[in-house]
Amino acid sequence: MLTEPGIRPRSRGADVAVDVCVIGGGPAGAVHAIRLAQLGRRVCLVERRPFPRLQLGESLSPGVRPLLVSIGAAWILDAAGAAPVQSVMRHWGASDTTRADPRAEGCVIDRGRFDALLLAQARAHGVQVLQPASLCHHERNGSAGWSLTVETAQDGIWQMTARLLAFATGRTGGGASRTPASATLPRTMALHAYWSGSSLPREPRIESVQDGWCWGVPIPGVGYNALVFVDAAVVRGGRGALDTVYSELLAQSPLVRPCSRSARLSPTLACDATPSRAITCIAPDMIRIGDAALALDPLSSSGVQKAIQSALSGAIVVNTLLEHPDRADVAMAAFRRQIDDTASRHGRWSSGHYAAVASDAAATPARPFWTERSRDAVAEVPPPAPDPTLTPATPLVLSPLATICETGCYGAEFVMERRAVQHPSLEAPVAFVSGHDVVALLDTLSAAPSAQALVERWPLPMREGRAVARWLVQHGILVAQPSARGI
Numbered sequence: 001m002l003t004e005p006g007i008r009p010r011s012r013g014a015d016v017a018v019d020v021c022v023i024g025g026g027p028a029g030a031v032h033a034i035r036l037a038q039l040g041r042r043v044c045l046v047e048r049r050p051f052p053r054l055q056l057g058e059s060l061s062p063g064v065r066p067l068l069v070s071i072g073a074a075w076i077l078d079a080a081g082a083a084p085v086q087s088v089m090r091h092w093g094a095s096d097t098t099r100a101d102p103r104a105e106g107c108v109i110d111r112g113r114f115d116a117l118l119l120a121q122a123r124a125h126g127v128q129v130l131q132p133a134s135l136c137h138h139e140r141n142g143s144a145g146w147s148l149t150v151e152t153a154q155d156g157i158w159q160m161t162a163r164l165l166a167f168a169t170g171r172t173g174g175g176a177s178r179t180p181a182s183a184t185l186p187r188t189m190a191l192h193a194y195w196s197g198s199s200l201p202r203e204p205r206i207e208s209v210q211d212g213w214c215w216g217v218p219i220p221g222v223g224y225n226a227l228v229f230v231d232a233a234v235v236r237g238g239r240g241a242l243d244t245v246y247s248e249l250l251a252q253s254p255l256v257r258p259c260s261r262s263a264r265l266s267p268t269l270a271c272d273a274t275p276s277r278a279i280t281c282i283a284p285d286m287i288r289i290g291d292a293a294l295a296l297d298p299l300s301s302s303g304v305q306k307a308i309q310s311a312l313s314g315a316i317v318v319n320t321l322l323e324h325p326d327r328a329d330v331a332m333a334a335f336r337r338q339i340d341d342t343a344s345r346h347g348r349w350s351s352g353h354y355a356a357v358a359s360d361a362a363a364t365p366a367r368p369f370w371t372e373r374s375r376d377a378v379a380e381v382p383p384p385a386p387d388p389t390l391t392p393a394t395p396l397v398l399s400p401l402a403t404i405c406e407t408g409c410y411g412a413e414f415v416m417e418r419r420a421v422q423h424p425s426l427e428a429p430v431a432f433v434s435g436h437d438v439v440a441l442l443d444t445l446s447a448a449p450s451a452q453a454l455v456e457r458w459p460l461p462m463r464e465g466r467a468v469a470r471w472l473v474q475h476g477i478l479v480a481q482p483s484a485r486g487i
Contacts, residue, residue: 016128018042019322021148021162023135025051028290028307029168030118034071035315037125039413041322044160045122046150047131052112056190056227056271058219059085059204061302062105067309073121080114081220082107089255091207092353093360108204110222130158138165145285164285164318168311171272171291185297185350186372187232190273191246192225197262200224201255208357209252211369213299216256226250226259229273229298231369242268273298275350281339282332284321289314294339297350306342313338313410320415327408331415334408341428351375390473392452395481396445402477404439405429425475433468436460441468445478 022033025047033045060082068074085106088099123129130152137149145163152158201224205216212230219225228249235245246268250260274295280286281293290307293314313335320331355374390396407420407429419439420429430438441458448454455465472478 016044016158016160018044018128018160018162020044020164020166020318021046021146021160022127022166022168024168024170024290024292025119025122025129025131026055026115026168026170026290026307027118027304028292028311029166030115030122031067031071031073031308032166032168032289032311032315032318033122033127034073034118034125035312036318037122037127038071039315039319041319043122043126044128044130044162045119046133046135047119047129048134050132051116051119052110053115054269055111055115056192056225056298057304058108058111058217058225059301060107060109061305063302063305064107064308065105067305067312070312073118076114076117076121077107077109080109080117082109082114083218083220085204087203089201089203089205091255093208093357095356108217108219110219113221133158140285163322164287166314166318167286167288167292168290169292171274171276171295185275185347188229188273188275188297189232189235189270190227190229190298191235191242191249191268191270192227193246193268194219194223194225194265195259195262196223196265197259200259200262205255207253207255208370209249211367212249214249214253214256215298216259223265224259224262226256228253231372232272232274235270242270275347277339277343282317282335284325284328284332287314287318287335294343296342296346299350299353300346302346306346310338310342316410316413317415319413324414327415327417330408330417334410334415337408337428344427390451390480393450395449396451396454396473396478397481398442398445399423399476399479404442407431421477423475423477425477433471434464436464436468438468438472442472442477451478 019041020036020043022029022043022045025045029045029047033043036043065074065077068076085108086101090097090099119129119131130150133150133152135148136151136157139147141147141161144161146161146165148160148162150158150160200218201216202218204218207214211234212228215227215229217225228246230245230249235241247260250257275297277294278288278292281288289310291303293310294306296303296306317331317335320327351374354370358370358374402421402423404419405422406417408415409418409420409431418431420431421438421442422429432438444457445454448457451469455462455469458465458468460468469478
């Protein structure tokens with residue numbers, strides 16, 4: 001039950017005071033709560049659904065494991081039965097390939113088990129988990145933060161105060177925690193069903209069809225999940241309409257269609273798969289993380305990784321807001337920049353993949369689904385080529401296009417203001433290259449008569465120094481001294 005804003009039910013549970021209340025217990029919410037607890041914060045997490053739950057996002061990109069390592073939770077992948085992915089069959093437009101990963105760093109997983117284990121890890125770190133529970137009412141309470149009313153299934157109504165609210169409510173949110181968001185592409189629906197049988201594909205498969213795209217993924221211990229992604233306008237009516245659209249698109253996919261000859265384990269299910277971003281992702285007493293801040297196009301298959309990344313960096317931001325309110329502007333700007341950079345980069349990437357099909361009328365006749373989603377496609381700009389005239393003996397200077405500025409950077413516990421280099425070739429100011437303070441290295445520039453001498457002055461191993469210097473030259477930050485051109 002969700003009560004209307006302004007109504008405060010009589011308390012039948014307990015009064016709780018915490019530093020942070022996290023709304024939502026998926027990977028973003030659980031990881032955010034774990035990291036905040038590790039930083040010494042009192043955290044309560046409210047999750048409205050019991051676990052394990054059926055959840056999409058079963059393909060985890062290679063970057064998920066090191067992120068879990070950073071909070072001591074990598075064991076969860078093995079405990080949840082993660083199966084490594086060595087190849088993905090792909091038919092996209094005119095391109096027909098098998099993408100191999102000999103190191104099998106990505107994996108597929110039962111999200112129900114994965115999410116439940118992450119939430120158990122949060123409990124083990126001292127996070128107070130209320131589940132199933134609903135946020136009934138929340139309002140700002142001056143300098144005290146937030147006054148909250150939470151209804152739990154077992155203990156009734158809890159009255160709570162929290163200095164900061166963290167929304168990890170997913171792509172669409174719900175009730176009082178719904179995310180004010182703007183779509184970044186036309187609305188997309190994911191229709192899917194689970195299948196079982198000995199003839200099912202053993203690897204993930206992805207394929208473009210005329211009016212959408214299909215994705216199939218084998219989930220350990222669950223079955224084969226076959227999904228179709230289609231414009232939301234196509235899905236109208238009740239269950240029968242879902243089945244019709246789902247079957248029609250699945251029938252167009254030679255790669256994923258074979259699953260339809262197996263035993264069906266579920267009806268056709270539907271969920272929103274529209275890329276979107278929150279209108280406000282951060283305030284001095286509120287943060288949105290994971291899909292509640294930025295929901296990527298599912299084409300990227302990196303939604304869980306990006307959600308966890310925002311949860312971890314968001315924990316550093318929250319810790320800064322609570323401990324060093326004088327750094328609030330710097331911390332919030334760093335988080336906004338992270339969300340903006342991720343949205344821009346993935347938006348260009350996904351639009352380019354849609355454009356590849358939209359422009360290939362021979363393989364798949366151009367349809368609105370593809371043309372509308374390729375509107376932001378831009379030609380990939382190759383990295384700048386090194387100046388062929390440069391040698392180790394060439395004197396280097398800072399490019400006149402480069403400037404030094406102050407920017408917020410994530411430290412181990414807090415956001416700190418650091419000097420950074422800014423250049424038109426960079427999407428954002430850069431403070432560290434390969435973990436090294438780039439501006440501190442550039443400070444030695446005037447004392448070095450050559451590129452070789454510059455690297456030798458740096459307090460790092462020669463191999464690392466050369467790699468940093470190469471990066472600075474390739475991005476046009478260091479250029480040859482005008483009088484030394486042609487050396």
